[in-house]
Each structure stands twice: as structure tokens, then as C-alpha cells.
Amino acid sequence: MTETNQAILPDFLLPDLYKNHLVIVNEPTFNNKIEKKTVETDPKKREFLGNNGKKITILLSDQEAVFVNDQALQFLSNILTACKLNIGDVAIVNLANNQLSYPAIKQWLTPKYIILFDVEATSIQMPFRLPFFQVQAYDQCSILFAPALHMMMGDSREAKLEKSKLWLSLKNMFNL
Numbered sequence: 490m491t492e493t494n495q496a497i498l499p500d501f502l503l504p505d506l507y508k509n510h511l512v513i514v515n516e517p518t519f520n521n522k523i524e525k526k527t528v529e530t531d532p533k534k535r536e537f538l539g540n541n542g543k544k545i546t547i548l549l550s551d552q553e554a555v556f557v558n559d560q561a562l563q564f565l566s567n568i569l570t571a572c573k574l575n576i577g578d579v580a581i582v583n584l585a586n587n588q589l590s591y592p593a594i595k596q597w598l599t600p601k602y603i604i605l606f607d608v609e610a611t612s613i614q615m616p617f618r619l620p621f622f623q624v625q626a627y628d629q630c631s632i633l634f635a636p637a638l639h640m641m642m643g644d645s646r647e648a649k650l651e652k653s654k655l656w657l658s659l660k661n662m663f664n665l
Contacts, residue, residue: 607637
């Protein structure tokens with residue numbers, strides 16, 4: 490009797506492995522025809538980090554991370570804690586992995602607040618541009634553009650200045 494080494498994956502892993510299309514193959518019938526069906530995955534099941542509990546969307550672009558690198562995540566966690574929030578309150582979306590437009594983001598996550606770190610307004614098809622750290626109400630949402638997270642990390646004078654500008658904007662945004 491020969492033993493085969495077959496990996497059996499749980500059902501819940503398959504949609505993650507095949508994000509765009511899932512092919513369902515039925516058991517072959519007597520005439521050996523195989524029926525294939527393609528099922529589109531739900532666009533609302535796109536991936537983000539957090540639980541989006543308070544409808545706060547954080548958009549960034551990090552080519553080297555799934556969502557955000559560990560240092561930047563620690564920095565974001567500290568910022569959120571200062572705002573009396575946590576990762577469960579937000580949805581962190583890495584636009585390097587998800588090319589999305591503003592209307593798609595609004596439909597998918599229904600944000601009340603959007604914070605964009607080093608993301609151009611034109612890259613998500615917004616109809617306007619804002620300077621960094623200016624909170625703007627638009628389409629029943631408060632929007633804040635900020636420089637890249639790495640510009641605010643560290644103890645340099647420049648980093649501290651950028652952090653303080655971000656903090657003042659967040660206090661304004663969240664009425665702290």
C-alpha cells in the first residue's frame with residue numbers, strides 16, 4: 490500500500506488564495522467531463538488591517554508591506570492611542586496592493602474620516618487637492634492629507650515638527 494503526501498487545505502483558505510477568481514471543479518462524471526465555474530470574489534471582501542469600527546480609513550502606499558511595516562504600525566498605534574482610538578477602530582488600506590478610487594473607497598468602507606499618508610489626491614481620483622494637515626469636509630467625510638509616515642518617525646527636529654502638525658490636525662479632526 491503506497492502512502493501519498495497530499496496537503497488538505499481548509500475551505501476558508503481557498504478564497505484567500507484565489508482572490509480574483511475561484512474555480513470550482515466538480516467530480517468527473519462517467520464520461521470524464523469536468524465542469525468549471527468561475528466565481529468572482531466579493532469586492533467588499535478586499536483586505537484591510539483593523540476592524541473599521543469607527544469608520545476611519547487610513548490610506549497609505551507601502552510597496553514592501555502587505556498593509557504597513559512594523560515600525561509604521563507601531564507609530565500609527567501610538568497616534569491612535571493619543572486620539573483615544575485603536576487599530577480596531579480603523580481600516581488601514583495599502584494602496585500599493587489595492588488600486589482604488591475615492592468612490593470605490595466610499596462604497597466599500599463607508600468612512601466618516603479618511604487620513605491619507607503620502608497619497609496624492611489624483612491617485613484615488615479625488616476632484617481636488619489639499620495641502621498637508623488641512624482637515625477638509627467633503628461628501629459627508631472629514632479628509633486629511635499628511636506626508637509619509639517615515640517623515641514623522643524618529644527624534645529629529647523635522648520629525649517632531651511633522652508629528653506636532655499631524656497631532657494638531659487630528660485634534661481638530663476628532664474634536665479632541
